[in-house]
Amino acid sequence: MSESEFPPEHRPVDLYLGILRTRMDTEDYRQLLGVVEPVLRALEEQRLPALDFALDGDRTEGLSQEVRDEAALVIAAAVTGRLDNEVVEIDLEETGPVRVITDADTAADPARLGEIADYLLERHRQNEELRGIAEASDLPTDF
Secondary structure (H helix, E strand, O other): OOHHHOOHHHOHHHHHHHHHHHHOOHHHHHHHHHHHHHHHHHHHOOOOOOHHHHOOOHHHOOOOHHHHHHHHHHHHHHHHOOOOEEEEEEEEOOOEEEEEEEEHHHHOOHHHHHHHHHHHHHHHHHHHHHHHHHHHOOOOOOO
């Protein structure tokens, strides 16, 4: 049986939401749903958005780090179909700590986390270079 054939309450993301409903404070859970429902709907409709929008910006101002982390884990469960995802904080020298969602095996592998850190640093350097080019060209730099 493929994931799309599962009744909704048997999809991994729905199982995870059920666990969170019993474990989280009611107000935190309500806030969590407000953040993840648009993303889950877009995924169901196969309109894959830039998933960053759900966890940054005005929509999530005032949310606790716990709610943000759980929102990221809910989205990860929806995308991967896995319930073993973890939030890992990687401290990057140039930018400070970055929170990443990954599977449990990767989270426990220092070498793999090092590869992720290297990738993130390279992306940061590229973004800074592009930001400099945009600034020199009088283009918006908020990408």
